[in-house]
Amino acid sequence: MNEQRKDILGMLAEGKITVEEAEQLIAALERDQPPTAASPTARPKGKKYLRVVMEFLENGESSRLNVRVPLQLLRAGVQLAALIPAPALDKANAALDKSGVPIDLTQLKPEQLEALVEHLDEAIVELEQPDGHLRVFCE
Structure with a gap:
């Protein structure tokens, strides 16, 4: 043990x-x-980061935003959310809803996050504008 x-x-x-x-x-x-090397269900390592890259023109000057969030941080957050007492979750849900973010934190489950992370490999968001572009992807 x-x-x-x-x-x-x-x-x-x-x-x-x-x-x-x-x-x-x-x-x-x-x-x-x-996973152990002998494990038949061992999967190859997937993506490790959620990236947000934005380049834009502001007052004639080029600016860049580059954010890299470890997916493990998202996993840890979901696992920690499972330990938050119900009354605190209710208050957090009410505050989120009041701010226009209708998310129910009590419904957030680690299994759902894993499914989301698996599908992030396929997802790429790109937005092209004359004054810049935005790209969200996993690496």
Whole structure:
């Protein structure tokens, strides 16, 4: 048994987390384990970053925005969201909705994010304008 699993079980035994939270953490650990070479389901490594590149003219000068977000950061965020208490999620959902972002954080599941990440390999968004262009892709 690895050290992280022992820590989770220790927190459960001490009453610091619930059984459901312990199950979620252990499931997250298992997902994050690198596949072994002998594993028949081992997949080749996919894309690691979500990139947003924008070049535009502003007051006659060329400007560039280049953002690279690790996909692992998105995965970690979803896993952490599973540990947020329901009342806090309700407040966050209300604030998002009030700001015009109708997202229900209680529906965000790690499995859904993995499906999204798999399909990001195929997705490229490009916008060409006379004063610049925008490109969103994975690498």
